[in-house]
Amino acid sequence: MWVLAVVWFSGVLIRAEAQGTASFWRGNDRSGRCQYSFTVDSPTEASCPLPGSSPEVEALKSRLALLEVLVAHLAGGETGPGPAPRLQEAYTQALSEKTQLQREKDRLGQRVEELQRRVEELQQEAERLRSRPCAQPPPPSTPLYDNRPSPAGGSGGTALSHLSSRPGRTPGDTSSLRDPSWHSGSPGYQELKAEVAKIPAPSPEDADDTKGCGELLSVGEPFTHRKTDTISGKYGVWMQDPEAVSPYGPGMVWRIDTVGNEVRQIFGYEDLQQLSRGFPTKVLLLPEAVESTGAAMFRGSLYYQRRRSRTLLRYDLASESVAARRDLPHAGFHGQFPYSWGGYTDIDFAVDEQGLWVIYSTNKARGAIVISLLDHHNLEVKRSWETNIRKTTVANAFMICGRLYTVASYSSLNTTVNYSFDTATGVSKAVAIPFKNRHRYNSMIDYNPGQRKLFAWDNHHLVSYDVRLGKPQ
Ligand SMILES: *[C@@H]1O[C@H](CO)[C@@H](O)[C@H](O)[C@H]1NC(C)=O
Ligand SMILES: *[C@@H]1O[C@H](CO)[C@@H](O)[C@H](O)[C@H]1NC(C)=O
Numbered sequence: 012m013w014v015l016a017v018v019w020f021s022g023v024l025i026r027a028e029a030q031g032t033a034s035f036w037r038g039n040d041r042s043g044r045c046q047y048s049f050t051v052d053s054p055t056e057a058s059c060p061l062p063g064s065s066p067e068v069e070a071l072k073s074r075l076a077l078l079e080v081l082v083a084h085l086a087g088g089e090t091g092p093g094p095a096p097r098l099q100e101a102y103t104q105a106l107s108e109k110t111q112l113q114r115e116k117d118r119l120g121q122r123v124e125e126l127q128r129r130v131e132e133l134q135q136e137a138e139r140l141r142s143r144p145c146a147q148p149p150p151p152s153t154p155l156y157d158n159r160p161s162p163a164g165g166s167g168g169t170a171l172s173h174l175s176s177r178p179g180r181t182p183g184d185t186s187s188l189r190d191p192s193w194h195s196g197s198p199g200y201q202e203l204k205a206e207v208a209k210i211p212a213p214s215p216e217d218a219d220d221t222k223g224c225g226e227l228l229s230v231g232e233p234f235t236h237r238k239t240d241t242i243s244g245k246y247g248v249w250m251q252d253p254e255a256v257s258p259y260g261p262g263m264v265w266r267i268d269t270v271g272n273e274v275r276q277i278f279g280y281e282d283l284q285q286l287s288r289g290f291p292t293k294v295l296l297l298p299e300a301v302e303s304t305g306a307a308m309f310r311g312s313l314y315y316q317r318r319r320s321r322t323l324l325r326y327d328l329a330s331e332s333v334a335a336r337r338d339l340p341h342a343g344f345h346g347q348f349p350y351s352w353g354g355y356t357d358i359d360f361a362v363d364e365q366g367l368w369v370i371y372s373t374n375k376a377r378g379a380i381v382i383s384l385l386d387h388h389n390l391e392v393k394r395s396w397e398t399n400i401r402k403t404t405v406a407n408a409f410m411i412c413g414r415l416y417t418v419a420s421y422s423s424l425n426t427t428v429n430y431s432f433d434t435a436t437g438v439s440k441a442v443a444i445p446f447k448n449r450h451r452y453n454s455m456i457d458y459n460p461g462q463r464k465l466f467a468w469d470n471h472h473l474v475s476y477d478v479r480l481g482k483p484q
Contacts, residue, residue, distance in 0.1 A: 224364055224412035225480035227428065227442075230465060233449050233474040237287045240471065243270040246354060246454030248304040249286075249473045253362060253461030256311025259328060261461065265308055266291075266473070267301060269354075269454075274301040277313065286473070297326060298333055302345070304455035304468065307360035309367050309387055316358040319345050323358070323369065323390050337390040339383070341373040348372035348402045352421040354454060361410040364460045368410050372402040380408065382415055382434060398432045398439055405430070407456040409465065411480065418446055421453040449474070 239247075247268040255261040262282035267274060279293030280286040300318035307314045312334060313326040321342040327334035343357050348371065350356040361368040367387040372378050380402045383395040398415065402408075406421035413434045420426035428444040452470035458478070459466055465476040 226483055227411055228479040228481050230446050231477035233447055233476055235472045235474050236283055237473045238471055243268045244471050245270050247468050248306045248455045250308040251459055252308040253459055254310045269304050303355040305359035307362050309362045314360045335390045342371045348378055351406050363410040363458055365413045370408050396434050400430055409456050409458040411458050422451045
């Protein structure tokens, strides 16, 4: 403000000197009051007492001096501690604090960038390890990679699954998961082959049974393919498609961990060896959540019950989309007619030599097991049978060659398949075929007509049983 005043004042001064005739000016005096001055040339120049010391110039000089003093006061700061200097001080301090904060912010920004780079590096490292699983053991000094899948089983499957399903990868893209080095015959791979060779080959006796259908004669010992070790692996469903369709081969193994509310992930493994080692080659996110352990795989589609509904879904694996949906008429669901272990196992798909079935119950059947043969393409019920065994009293059920079989207990080490129902004749009968729940919590039992095996999920263990079919004596 004072600077402006000085400039204005100088302007007036210059104007006054330049005009030389008459002038008028106006300005504040020291007390701030407005002061008006008129200046008129005297008639005779010579009458001025001294050149350069006209009253007007004298007045201007005195005013300039006055201003100089004021400006000096303001600029010099030798006046007492008025409010202006204190404000100035605070302002300066705030400025320096702001600069400091800005520097701190820049430093933190750099740190964030550094960490992001590190995360990317680690992700690349994980990808590299995954794509070269047999190359060499990880250096012992890197515990970070200890969750790398190991042949003996471990948390690897889960860790890897999370990696595989992270955003950015399109559902169909498994290129980085499939690595030719798998089949390179490296020493590590040879070791792996030696290990998987322990899986028992089917006995000649069983081989004979692969021709034609028959009644269930016996169930072998359970063989464990994989043990899960997270809480979400307590129960679930695992499957192989008995009539696999491109792009997946017959060896492809599928697995759904069904613990939890929103079960939508399905893991695919190229074969049993990779299942046991915990290397999924495919992770699919289903569009609608899965209920319980009743799902089945058949002719390139996953069949499952939509959560909290009697809606059956056919999820086509090739197009990765729902290809058919239909409500199963009158079927109980979500705890109305489950198997004896519970788990909302009301609706259970089954596949056998005759096609796709569904095992469930209705109010009309008063809880007795109902079996329906489905059109596997559009899920329409082709034909239904009502049995005389209560669904909630049996541990599980499966179909073989058009016959329903039920298991008495899901938790006894030694239990039996104690009931069968033949859809061809409508005749049911009691049987007593020994069956083992080695891990005492069997949540899923399904027959696979392609393998002629029962697949089961027994308390974290993904197991299979050989079966013998034939004519009972
Ligand atoms: C089979 O076992 C279940 C469970 O123990 C039992 O409720 C049922 O009566 C048995 N069925 C036959 C036909 O023995
Ligand atoms: C189960 O059956 C096996 C024979 O198959 C027998 O050796 C074992 O003692 C039985 N276990 C129990 C708990 O009954």
